[in-house]
Amino acid sequence: MYTYDTYDQAMVDARVAEFRDQITRRIAGEMTEDQFKPLRLMNGLYLQLHAYMLRVAIPYGTLDSRQMRMLAHIARTYDRDYGHFTTRQNIQYNWIKLEDCADILEELATVEMHAIQTSGNCIRNISSDQYAGAAADEVTDPRPWAELLRQWSTFHPEFSYLPRKFKIAVIASPEDRAAMRLHDIGLELIRQDGALGARVFVGGGMGRTPMIAPEINPFVKADDLLSYLEACLRVYNRYGRRDNIYKARIKILIHEIGADAYRRQVATEFAHVKTLGIDPPLAELERIAAFFAPPAYDAANVEPDRTDPDFAVWLDQNVKPHKQAGYAIVNISLKPIGGIPGDATSAQIDVMADLAEKYSFDELRVTHAQNIVLPYVAKRDLYAVWHALRDAALADANLDLISDIIACPGLDYCSLANARSIPVAQKIATRFADMDRQRDLGELKLKISGCINACGHHHAGHIGILGVDKKGVENYQLTFGGSGAEDVSIGKIIGPGFDEDGVVDAVEKATEVYKALREGDERFLDTYRRVGLEPFKEAIYG
Amino acid sequence: MVEFRYRTDEVTEQPSVTLDAFLDQSNATAVRLEPDDDARALIPFLDRLTLIEVAFPKYRDGRGYSAARILREAGYQGELRAQGDVLVDQIAFMRRCGFDSFAPESSLNPDAVARALAHYDHAYQGAADAVVPIWKLRHG
Amino acid sequence: MKLLTGNDLGSGAVTWWTGNGWSIHVEDAADVGEHGEAILHAEEGARRVNAPYIIDALPTEDGPRPAHIKDRIRALGPTVRTDLTLKPADPAAGDWII
Numbered sequence: 001m002y003t004y005d006t007y008d009q010a011m012v013d014a015r016v017a018e019f020r021d022q023i024t025r026r027i028a029g030e031m032t033e034d035q036f037k038p039l040r041l042m043n044g045l046y047l048q049l050h051a052y053m054l055r056v057a058i059p060y061g062t063l064d065s066r067q068m069r070m071l072a073h074i075a076r077t078y079d080r081d082y083g084h085f086t087t088r089q090n091i092q093y094n095w096i097k098l099e100d101c102a103d104i105l106e107e108l109a110t111v112e113m114h115a116i117q118t119s120g121n122c123i124r125n126i127s128s129d130q131y132a133g134a135a136a137d138e139v140t141d142p143r144p145w146a147e148l149l150r151q152w153s154t155f156h157p158e159f160s161y162l163p164r165k166f167k168i169a170v171i172a173s174p175e176d177r178a179a180m181r182l183h184d185i186g187l188e189l190i191r192q193d194g195a196l197g198a199r200v201f202v203g204g205g206m207g208r209t210p211m212i213a214p215e216i217n218p219f220v221k222a223d224d225l226l227s228y229l230e231a232c233l234r235v236y237n238r239y240g241r242r243d244n245i246y247k248a249r250i251k252i253l254i255h256e257i258g259a260d261a262y263r264r265q266v267a268t269e270f271a272h273v274k275t276l277g278i279d280p281p282l283a284e285l286e287r288i289a290a291f292f293a294p295p296a297y298d299a300a301n302v303e304p305d306r307t308d309p310d311f312a313v314w315l316d317q318n319v320k321p322h323k324q325a326g327y328a329i330v331n332i333s334l335k336p337i338g339g340i341p342g343d344a345t346s347a348q349i350d351v352m353a354d355l356a357e358k359y360s361f362d363e364l365r366v367t368h369a370q371n372i373v374l375p376y377v378a379k380r381d382l383y384a385v386w387h388a389l390r391d392a393a394l395a396d397a398n399l400d401l402i403s404d405i406i407a408c409p410g411l412d413y414c415s416l417a418n419a420r421s422i423p424v425a426q427k428i429a430t431r432f433a434d435m436d437r438q439r440d441l442g443e444l445k446l447k448i449s450g451c452i453n454a455c456g457h458h459h460a461g462h463i464g465i466l467g468v469d470k471k472g473v474e475n476y477q478l479t480f481g482g483s484g485a486e487d488v489s490i491g492k493i494i495g496p497g498f499d500e501d502g503v504v505d506a507v508e509k510a511t512e513v514y515k516a517l518r519e520g521d522e523r524f525l526d527t528y529r530r531v532g533l534e535p536f537k538e539a540i541y542g
Numbered sequence: 543m544v545e546f547r548y549r550t551d552e553v554t555e556q557p558s559v560t561l562d563a564f565l566d567q568s569n570a571t572a573v574r575l576e577p578d579d580d581a582r583a584l585i586p587f588l589d590r591l592t593l594i595e596v597a598f599p600k601y602r603d604g605r606g607y608s609a610a611r612i613l614r615e616a617g618y619q620g621e622l623r624a625q626g627d628v629l630v631d632q633i634a635f636m637r638r639c640g641f642d643s644f645a646p647e648s649s650l651n652p653d654a655v656a657r658a659l660a661h662y663d664h665a666y667q668g669a670a671d672a673v674v675p676i677w678k679l680r681h682g
Numbered sequence: 683m684k685l686l687t688g689n690d691l692g693s694g695a696v697t698w699w700t701g702n703g704w705s706i707h708v709e710d711a712a713d714v715g716e717h718g719e720a721i722l723h724a725e726e727g728a729r730r731v732n733a734p735y736i737i738d739a740l741p742t743e744d745g746p747r748p749a750h751i752k753d754r755i756r757a758l759g760p761t762v763r764t765d766l767t768l769k770p771a772d773p774a775a776g777d778w779i780i
């Protein structure tokens with residue numbers, strides 16, 4: 001894992017001091033809320049429904065046990081004993097006091113963590129593949145690149161007042177586990193003639209106008225990448241719309257001028273920017289990459305004993321192949337049946353930290369599906385890990401199944417919401433609680449957002465649910481056919497909305513149609529794509 | 543009114559003209575850029591200009607940061623002034639983009655500005671100022 | 683009736699204007715009638731409240747109840763964590779919210 005040097009530490013420490021100063025000026029009345037808001041947002045501090053909410057960055061979703069324990073400590077000390085892991089691989093605390101905020105950031109800084117640029121119209125936390133460094137199919141480890149981007153984007157003087165927020169994802173596998181093309185910029189690292197570089201996709205996003213990012217450049221060399229991104233952002237900063245907040249994302253600029261025109265403008269800007277010498281030498285990427293060297297694997301390859309049937313189910317569902325023989329990737333589900341997707345108590349966070357320290361070379365990952373990963377577990381330890389997880393109510397074997405629901409906080413916490421998301425997730429998970437039933441349905445990604453901002457990725461759900469406000473009453477629209485993976489697509493609304501129970505029934509009917517029509521080992525999504533909407537509509541509305 | 547100036551030469555007395563007016567008659571030495579003006583239109587004339595004023599009608603509108611860098615990258619040496627809704631906590635970024643004078647609409651506390659400018663000893667990325675980026679310090 | 687609500691600047695807690703101060707209990711809220719805007723500006727200026735706004739509400743036997751579900755949830759706490767609401771010991775406390 002990356003470790004701060006004195007420069008990195010000084011930057012984060014200075015940020016804490018700066019924000020402490022800003023909070024003092026706000027509390028003393030030297031700043032209005034309107035002036036303070038962008039500053040607190042750049043430090044991840046929102047004002048939400050019940051209190052301030054603090055979003056802490058987990059850069060590219062990677063953290064160690066010391067950092068994980070700090071997250072538990074903050075939940076216990078400054079919040080109400082839990083945190084919410086988000087689709088952007090961050091953690092949110094829902095009950096933070098403004099007065100405590102500088103102290104919290106100071107504590108985070110002692111373990112090389114921060115809340116820098118987790119909100120605001122700037123370059124946000126860089127997201128990546130939760131299996132980075134462990135995935136069998138990766139071309140290279142994307143995390144050194146993500147760290148390089150983290151540093152480049154931190155306090156970027158030109159791009160801190162962009163037209164709108166800006167999200168970048170980096171992956172290095174043909175399988176996309178990070179919804180890469182639904183980001184403002186998606187980078188897929190590839191090798192061309194032996195050299196590493198990136199395919200660059202620009203202009204994806206969700207929100208009220210979901211779009212899949214078009215490819216803007218098929219190959220940007222590693223040592224040109226920062227100049228190229230600088231050019232991409234400069235064109236956006238200068239020409240992105242600022243007249244309408246709903247049209248300010250880069251996807252709208254690219255949609256309006258066309259990918260070709262944007263590509264040409266970036267090429268011209270890049271030719272100029274490249275002369276400025278802003279690209280670090282490859283030695284800097286190598287310096288960073290050295291921190292992500294593979295851990296000291298044990299050569300023994302001991303297959304786990306599958307006689308315990310519950311353990312075997314968990315193995316099949318939540319444990320994924322590793323690039324190193326004898327090792328496996330463990331997914332910890334934060335989706336207990338009837339629970340709140342993505343929430344974990346401080347005690348659970350501590351358990352996960354302990355397990356990482358003992359069994360996963362001290363590393364954890366946060367996934368965009370709001371789960372946690374232990375990326376380097378020896379197969380011989382899997383049974384012990386499972387046992388410990390079960391004792392902490394963290395052993396649900398439902399990864400990628402219908403109850404592994406992504407849900408935004410919705411109207412229970414979010415001031416922008418139209419409807420609650422969490423109760424819908426709870427009801428659906430409860431309806432499908434039977435594990436055999438879930439496993440029979442197979443991979444089925446269900447995603448719920450409480451409003452059109454789409455924080456719950458509903459556009460990318462095989463089944464998506466969107467909360468709307470129908471004359472003051474919560475109402476839910478269903479979409480089918482979305483995907484955030486390499487077969488990326490945007491879901492389509494199937495028809496009129498439902499009330500809370502109605503949407504649960506509709507989801508159940510859809511699964512029955514799927515079961516009746518599926519061929520071979522088709523997933524729900526495949527069947528839907530083959531047969532189209534009609535049979536589903538008929539069953540649901542007919 | 544210019545409240546903060548980080549240059550030692552004389553202040554230009556000439557009032558600044560709009561970009562369109564400048565491109566029409568072009569004997570002025572001071573120009574004012576609005577957010578949607580293209581700073582690159584000034585590039586052929588930079589050595590004649592002593593003041594470029596960049597307007598920030600709303601602090602949230604960050605186009606002026608790009609305008610400033612573009613002008614500095616093209617070699618502009620004269621005064622580069624940020625005018626308008628300029629806030630304490632933006633001045634450090636503006637300095638990095640090449641601004642060297644500030645005319646905030648509502649007056650700023652000089653101590654707060656000095657503190658804001660002193661918070662960071664280093665920067666991660668190269669920009670229009672003389673700060674050596676951290677990666678360069680790391681690799682000599 | 684009209685209520686004035688906002689969040690406490692320091693703690694962020696949801697607060698309600700009572701006629702002479704702020705309370706975290708919606709039952710204490712006072713009808714601000716036509717005076718909402720004036721009180722809002724004075725209180726915000728004095729930093730006794732953050733992000734204040736005026737809402738519609740209905741008087742009931744148990745006190746004022748906000749007209750919109752969002753403000754009803756604000757008044758008590760998250761419906762999915764009754765243990766974290768203002769009345770954690772009373773399971774029926776949220777019956778009027780939805």
Ligand code: HEM
Binds near residue numbers: 046182183407408455
């Ligand atoms: C509770 C406080 C939150 C607020 C106020 C909030 C606000 C927003 C807004 C306004 C947008 C739309 C931006 C746009 O389209 O330009 C958005 C998008 C998004 N948010 Fe949130 N959000 C919150 C929580 C979350 C959480 C908990 C997650 C993760 C579970 C999340 C992840 C995202 C994602 C992935 C997007 C979509 C990005 C895109 O449009 O491409 N947000 N959020």
Ligand code: SF4
Binds near residue numbers: 411417456
């Ligand atoms: S989707 Fe809407 S309701 Fe859900 S967290 Fe985002 S802004 Fe809030």
